[in-house]
Amino acid sequence: MAFPKNFLWGGAVAAHQLEGGWDQGGKGISVADVMTGGDAHTLREITDGVLPGKNYPNHEAIDFYHHYKEDIALFAEMGFKCFRTSIAWTRIFPNGDDETPNEEGLKFYDDMFDEMKKHGIEPIITLCHFELPLNLVNKYGGFRNRKCIDFFVKFAVTCFERYKNKVKYWLTFNEINNQGRNIDAAFAPFTALTNSGIKYAEGENRRKVMYQAAHNEFVASAKAVIEGHKINPDFQIGCMIQMTPYYPETCNPDDQIKSLKEMDSIFFFADAQVRGHYSNYIKKYWELNDLAPQIEDGDLEIMQQGKVDYFTFSYYMSGAVSADPAKNDSENGGITSGVKNPYLKSSDWGWPIDPVGLRYTLNIIAERYDDIPMMIVENGIGLHETEKDIDHDDSRIEYFQNHIAEMKKAIEIDGVNLIAYCPWGCIDLVSASTGEMDKRYGFIYVDKNNAGEGDLHRAKKKSFYWYKKVIESNGEDLSN
Ligand code: BG6
Numbered sequence: 115m116a117f118p119k120n121f122l123w124g125g126a127v128a129a130h131q132l133e134g135g136w137d138q139g140g141k142g143i144s145v146a147d148v149m150t151g152g153d154a155h156t157l158r159e160i161t162d163g164v165l166p167g168k169n170y171p172n173h174e175a176i177d178f179y180h181h182y183k184e185d186i187a188l189f190a191e192m193g194f195k196c197f198r199t200s201i202a203w204t205r206i207f208p209n210g211d212d213e214t215p216n217e218e219g220l221k222f223y224d225d226m227f228d229e230m231k232k233h234g235i236e237p238i239i240t241l242c243h244f245e246l247p248l249n250l251v252n253k254y255g256g257f258r259n260r261k262c263i264d265f266f267v268k269f270a271v272t273c274f275e276r277y278k279n280k281v282k283y284w285l286t287f288n289e290i291n292n293q294g295r296n297i298d299a300a301f302a303p304f305t306a307l308t309n310s311g312i313k314y315a316e317g318e319n320r321r322k323v324m325y326q327a328a329h330n331e332f333v334a335s336a337k338a339v340i341e342g343h344k345i346n347p348d349f350q351i352g353c354m355i356q357m358t359p360y361y362p363e364t365c366n367p368d369d370q371i372k373s374l375k376e377m378d379s380i381f382f383f384a385d386a387q388v389r390g391h392y393s394n395y396i397k398k399y400w401e402l403n404d405l406a407p408q409i410e411d412g413d414l415e416i417m418q419q420g421k422v423d424y425f426t427f428s429y430y431m432s433g434a435v436s437a438d439p440a441k442n443d444s445e446n447g448g449i450t451s452g453v454k455n456p457y458l459k460s461s462d463w464g465w466p467i468d469p470v471g472l473r474y475t476l477n478i479i480a481e482r483y484d485d486i487p488m489m490i491v492e493n494g495i496g497l498h499e500t501e502k503d504i505d506h507d508d509s510r511i512e513y514f515q516n517h518i519a520e521m522k523k524a525i526e527i528d529g530v531n532l533i534a535y536c537p538w539g540c541i542d543l544v545s546a547s548t549g550e551m552d553k554r555y556g557f558i559y560v561d562k563n564n565a566g567e568g569d570l571h572r573a574k575k576k577s578f579y580w581y582k583k584v585i586e587s588n589g590e591d592l593s594n
Contacts (some may be wrong), residue, residue, distance in 0.1 A: 116522040117589040122236060122533060124196035125189060125540025125557070126491050128243035128288065130172050132543040133202060135179030140216040142208025143248040145307050146172045151549040151564060154463050157300060158549045160307060163248075169566065171544045171551065176560045177570055178541075182226050184572065185541055188558055190233035192578060193585035197235050198491050198536045199226075200243035200288070203269055210247030210265050211254075215272050223273075227280040237281045238426075238491065238536065240354065241270050241338070243288035244308035244546060256311020257327035260410075263334040270338035274345045282350060284342060285426055285491070286335035289356040291383035293324050296451050301547075308546070321405050329407040332386045336420025350423045353387040354491060355380065357427040357475045361434045363453045368437035376435050376452075381482065388483050390421040425479055428492030428538065429517075432458070432471035461495050463553060469516035476524040476532060489534035493517055496545065496553035504559045504575040508594065511580050515592045522589060537581075541572070557581050 130146035137143075143164060151171045152158040161168055178185055189197055203210065205219030230237055246256060254261050270286070293309040296302055297320050306312040306320075310327040314320050335353070342349045360376035362369035382396050391414065400406035435452040436442055444454040458466040472493070479488055495513040514537065524530045539555025542562075552564045557578040562568035583591055 115588060115590060116526045118533070119588070121588060122196040122238075122489070122535070123585040123589070124194045124198065124235070124238070124534065124536045125192075126198035126238075126536035126538050127178075127540065127543055128240065128245070128546070129200045129202035129205075130175070130243070130245050130544075131539075131546060132176045132178040132199075132541065134173065134175040134177040136170075136173040138179065139205060139218040139222055140208060141202065141219060142204035142210075144202065144204045144245045145248055145251060145311060146245055148248060149304075149549060153548050153550055153552075153564070156548075158304065158547075160303065171549045171564075171566070174566070175544050176542065176562060179222070181570070181572075183229055185558070186226075186229050186233060186235065188572065188574070188578075189540065190235060192540075192557065192582045194233075194235050194540075195585070196238050196283075196534055196536065197230055198238035198240065200240035200245060201273055203242060203245050204247045206272060207247065207265070207269055210250035210262075210269075220272075220276050223277065224280070227277060231280065236283065238283040238285070238489070238534065239273075239277075239281050240285040240288050241273065242266065242286065246311040251307070251311040251313065256307075256313075257330045257334075258310070258312055258323055260330055262311070263330050263337065266331075266334040267337045267341065271341050271345070274338075274342045274349070278346045278349075282346075282348060283489075284349060284351045285354045286338055286351065286387075286422075287331055288354050289428060290328070290331060290335075290353065290387075291355055291380050293328065294379055294383065297321060297324060299451070304547070319405075321403070322407075325400065325405050326407040328383065328386075329409060329413070333413050333416055335387055335422075336390070336417045339420035339422060340416070352424040352426045352489070353384060353422045355384050355425070355427045357429050357479070359432045359471050359475050359478065360452065361432060361455065363434050363436040363441070366437065369435065372435045372437045376433070377478075384425070384479075384483075386417060387422050388425060388486065390418040424487040424489065424533075425483060426489040426491040427475070427479070429472050429475055429490060430493065430538075431466045432468040432474075433466070462498055463496055463548075465496075467495070467513065469520045472517050473520040473524045473528070476521070476530045477528050480528070480530040485529075485531050487531045487533050489536070490521070490532065491534070491536045492538040493535070494538040494555045496539075496555055498552060499554045499559070499575075501559060501561065501573060504573055507575045507577050510575070510577045511594050514577070514581070514584075515594065518584065518589060518592055
């Protein structure tokens, strides 16, 4: 059997994309609450506060806040061993800088974790998944300000103390490297806000701001790791990286150097958290481009002491790049820039589909970080579906068949240390990049569309039964 006996099969979501209840239970306003609905061709608008008459899809989302028992029962029926979600920061500290936490928010997650435990489901919890309190943006400028380090650590410690006997696996910042992507593109203000609570000022050096915010987040993450281990030495606290391997367009050595540099721009975020230091490649880059962040006394020691225990990542696609800048004009759905890879098909949102790239990714992480334990905490495909389609979502099944087959090879042939697999959006939810409901990832259909219509009832798709069988057979039976 390829997969270890205790392999964690499950699914993944994030609080702001499914909970709803945006102003209930004492919750404050997060950055996700001021983003309107968009689509594949229309960017989400970031409004100045919550404005009347706008469509904010995260406000209700799929109302997991009131449906979590029913939804967790469905996950249990599929056989989930684990479930990855996040704790909405604004349920615990509504403004981010509050003196004391909101008991009603803490209680909500207590109940949710108890419900998971009842079904034998292990929680995997992200602390900051695109959910910063809006107050931290408006009052402090988000993570460009070092004060956010303390606010984050206070939030993390509050959660660690409260749930120390209920949660073992923690992740600090979701897809921390998104903010470094396509920084001059139209999409960049969105990732700056969601990752770091940053609003770029007109004409400012975005890269400089981004590296400062990233440095502050590395210190915050490392401090959380140090404090977490004091609270419960059994805690496993990981980083979370969006892994998009970049291939060279050709075997021209210049293309190879270009792809190496693209990979550096991802690994910079992982190296800081896994190796706990800045390597020469990034220090040189900062020096040559005058981009070095301000590093205070003690920061580097904290980063070294607060190295993560394991590596988690999302994997949706690969990219390809050319040394000729004029050729790198394909935007792959706004997420990566580069050349089009003629060997791959893309999803309806332009995301290239590359199962072999997942095996490749598992290998490069394992080799770079000495066989570190890994979790794939996001993978999946968004599809246009209506309820009529739920009995034949074969393209979703095919997507997972191919990706799981490559995971298997990575374990059986390459010996990687993979401990969990959590397909993204195991239940239909609000898309992060577009704000759509109609970009559906789920094994479970939710009756709601982009216009907000629908009664929110849940229905099992064909892939629900397929994934159940995969879990039952511990990944041996992938047949449709
Ligand atoms: C990742 C995020 O970027 O990809 C998730 O961590 C997000 O929050 C997922 O939902 C899929 O992206 P999208 O834009 O299709 O929702």
